Amino acid sequence: xxxxxxxxxxxxxxxxxxxxxxxxxFYFLVTIALKPDLEALASxxxxxxxxxxxxxxxxxxxxxxxRALVNSIVLTGGTVVILVALGSLCAYTxxxxxxxxxxxxxxxxxxxxxxxxxxxxVPTYAALRELGLVGTYAGLxxxxxxxxxxxxxxxxxxxxxALPREYEEAAQVDxxxxxxxxxKVVFPLLRPxxxxxxxxxxxxxxxxxxxxxxxxxxxxxxxxxxxxxxFVAEFASRWNLVFxxxxxxxxxxxxxxxxAQRHLIRGFTGGIKT
Amino acid sequence: MAPVTFSQVSKTYPxxxxxxxxxxxxxxxxxxxxxxxxxxxxxxTALRMVAGLEEVTEGEILIGDRVVNDLAPQxxxxxxxxxxxxxxxHMSVFENIAFPLRCQRMPKREIEERVKRAAALLGLEEQLGxxxxxxxxxxxxxxxxxxxxxxxxQVFLMDEPLSNLDAKLRVQMRGEITRLQEELGVxxxxxxxxxxxxxxxxxxxxxxxxxxxxQQGPPELLYDEPANLFVAxxxxxxxxxxxxxxxxxxxxxxxxxxxxxxxxxxxATLAAKPSLAAYRDRELAVGIRPxxxxxxxxxxxxxxxxxxxxxxxxxxxxxxxxxAAVEAQPVVTEDVLEIAQDVDEAAVExxxxxxxxxxxxxxxxxxxxxxxxxxxPFEFAVDTTRLHFFDLDTGAALR
Numbered sequence: 001x002x003x004x005x006x007x008x009x010x011x012x013x014x015x016x017x018x019x020x021x022x023x024x025x026f027y028f029l030v031t032i033a034l035k036p037d038l039e040a041l042a043s044x045x046x047x048x049x050x051x052x053x054x055x056x057x058x059x060x061x062x063x064x065x066x067r068a069l070v071n072s073i074v075l076t077g078g079t080v081v082i083l084v085a086l087g088s089l090c091a092y093t094x095x096x097x098x099x100x101x102x103x104x105x106x107x108x109x110x111x112x113x114x115x116x117x118x119x120x121x122v123p124t125y126a127a128l129r130e131l132g133l134v135g136t137y138a139g140l141x142x143x144x145x146x147x148x149x150x151x152x153x154x155x156x157x158x159x160x161x162a163l164p165r166e167y168e169e170a171a172q173v174d175x176x177x178x179x180x181x182x183x184k185v186v187f188p189l190l191r192p193x194x195x196x197x198x199x200x201x202x203x204x205x206x207x208x209x210x211x212x213x214x215x216x217x218x219x220x221x222x223x224x225x226x227x228x229x230x231f232v233a234e235f236a237s238r239w240n241l242v243f244x245x246x247x248x249x250x251x252x253x254x255x256x257x258x259x260a261q262r263h264l265i266r267g268f269t270g271g272i273k274t
Numbered sequence: 275m276a277p278v279t280f281s282q283v284s285k286t287y288p289x290x291x292x293x294x295x296x297x298x299x300x301x302x303x304x305x306x307x308x309x310x311x312x313x314x315x316x317x318x319t320a321l322r323m324v325a326g327l328e329e330v331t332e333g334e335i336l337i338g339d340r341v342v343n344d345l346a347p348q349x350x351x352x353x354x355x356x357x358x359x360x361x362x363x364h365m366s367v368f369e370n371i372a373f374p375l376r377c378q379r380m381p382k383r384e385i386e387e388r389v390k391r392a393a394a395l396l397g398l399e400e401q402l403g404x405x406x407x408x409x410x411x412x413x414x415x416x417x418x419x420x421x422x423x424x425x426x427x428q429v430f431l432m433d434e435p436l437s438n439l440d441a442k443l444r445v446q447m448r449g450e451i452t453r454l455q456e457e458l459g460v461x462x463x464x465x466x467x468x469x470x471x472x473x474x475x476x477x478x479x480x481x482x483x484x485x486x487x488x489q490q491g492p493p494e495l496l497y498d499e500p501a502n503l504f505v506a507x508x509x510x511x512x513x514x515x516x517x518x519x520x521x522x523x524x525x526x527x528x529x530x531x532x533x534x535x536x537x538x539x540x541x542a543t544l545a546a547k548p549s550l551a552a553y554r555d556r557e558l559a560v561g562i563r564p565x566x567x568x569x570x571x572x573x574x575x576x577x578x579x580x581x582x583x584x585x586x587x588x589x590x591x592x593x594x595x596x597x598a599a600v601e602a603q604p605v606v607t608e609d610v611l612e613i614a615q616d617v618d619e620a621a622v623e624x625x626x627x628x629x630x631x632x633x634x635x636x637x638x639x640x641x642x643x644x645x646x647x648x649x650x651p652f653e654f655a656v657d658t659t660r661l662h663f664f665d666l667d668t669g670a671a672l673r
Binding site (some may be wrong): 169171174180 | 325326327347348350352353354356358360362363364373374377378421431
């Protein structure tokens with residue numbers, strides 16, 4: 001039993017202060033988004049006198065956020081599916097094959113994490129343009145998958161190496177083919193790390209602005225961050241609408257994170273429950 | 275259901291470790307054979323080679339009349355129960371048992387029927403919807419058995435399946451596995467390092483050491499006629515008492531000398547073990563099972579006596595284990611040390627210390643109904659027809 005001392009109290013108080021500082025931008029984000037035009041201009045920092053929920057509807061329709069939301073879902077979902085499907089297969093092979101080739105492959109992937117992707121940005125852009133993939137979902141999904149694959153393989157390999165071989169051996173003796181063993185036994189056992197890979201890379205891709213701007217600006221395929229950016233340029237004087245748009249863009253991620261954070265933590269810390 | 279044959283099977287790992295050397299054994303159709311031996315003796319390797327999980331370096335393994343050396347585990351029609359059960363944690367008990375049948379693409383209805391039949395046989399009907407992590411150790415063990423029997427394979431392979439259970443459950447499951455194996459009549463190889471498990475379950479036991487088969491046969495044969503010091507020491511609990519002794523010529527034939535004490539050997543003993551004649555005036559290892567050190571108060575007065583000093587006793591109804599220091603040199607050979615090593619390092623140290631001593635702490639199995647001999651000098655009667663003799667250099671039994 002821990003005693004509640006002055007020391008504990010002061011520690012808690014300092015954490016609360018830090019948390020309050022952290023929350024200040026969010027406070028402004030929400031309060032300004034709820035204010036009518038005039039109030040937002042006159043007293044942007046005050047608590048809203050009246051609530052204008054219509055800001056969200058205006059931002060949604062004026063900023064084409066619906067289309068942008070679909071784009072974000074397609075880009076993020078497509079990339080995550082590739083990262084999970086190929087990353088897990090590749091990592092499982094690396095983890096289970098002992099040999100110089102497998103070690104070299106693993107090191108190559110680690111190198112992919114260390115090297116900044118910006119080094120290859122220009123030639124990759126040129127190559128994708130040659131292939132007619134710039135401005136398309138497929139082009140950016142391929143690029144995202146390429147730059148995040150090393151991270152996916154790295155996480156999966158560490159987890160797969162720790163996976164007891166007995167499950168696979170049992171499945172072999174039970175008569176399962178290699179593909180079935182992977183599909184029905186290994187992949188489900190990799191679930192915690194799959195959660196981590198999907199959530200971690202998914203969040204980064206969902207929030208990515210730079211690559212989406214380079215590859216997709218000027219098309220109808222722009223995701224939420226680029227759409228919000230364009231919206232800011234158009235409605236720079238109406239911060240209440242801009243902030244409402246930002247909240248609309250934030251909400252799916254926030255909701256997803258609340259639902260999925262348990263998986264994220266388990267993937268980093270835990271193994272499989274037997 | 276099929277016989278399994280090991281023909282000169284060897285296994286050498288890439289680092290040069292020889293896990294199995296020239297292993298020869300024929301397992302009959304429907305037989306339960308137990309591979310037993312200390313850690314690292316090659317018993318699990320032999321089992322995994324039958325399953326196809328280890329490659330065969332030399333020799334041939336046959337299931338039925340088919341050489342399976344190059345067959346994938348999937349194609350061998352064997353089922354295996356692993357030490358940690360290896361139940362798929364993300365599947366329910368039903369799905370775990372059904373998995374081998376799904377691999378065979380069996381129709382759904384048949385899968386359901388077979389799984390339910392297996393579950394009924396193992397008393398798992400109530401658990402079919404649960405995940406393995408919600409089951410007790412005994413239930414998990416049963417699920418692993420269910421997954422093995424549901425396919426009706428040619429051979430069952432069991433790799434120390436009882437080692438994770440507590441003592442009481444182990445005894446219960448031991449009985450259940452034996453019953454199930456008899457009912458199904460499937461050829462079974464059971465690996466264990468527990469000699470009690472081996473003795474109680476096996477139609478035959480194969481005792482292994484350092485990858486070499488030491489002796490195989492029914493439990494009684496291994497107990498009564500061990501082929502060498504290793505088997506003698508390994509099989510039996512409490513273990514055989516071993517003394518360093520000498521054979522001396524007497525007026526009436528030969529006597530076995532332990533320290534300063536002489537145990538005259540009857541003509542019948544010498545006739546039963548003719549090779550002893552060659553050991554006259556030579557040192558050898560003498561083994562006496564605890565039940566052959568008798569209570570002098572209730573045995574034939576004509577039997578020779580072995581003096582010792584009772585140190586302590588353990589009441590284990592219906593018997594009493596009496597431990598007495600007998601003045602004689604202990605046998606501390608490589609065989610004995612290896613078995614001790616399997617117990618723990620301290621046991622090895624104790625034995626090495628004892629090597630310099632002149633006493634052997636002998637165990638006698640007496641009737642609990644008789645009065646316990648108090649601490650101090652005591653004379654045991656010895657049934658010399660039941661003595662075991664071994665060559666000290668080779669460890670081979672002298673017969």
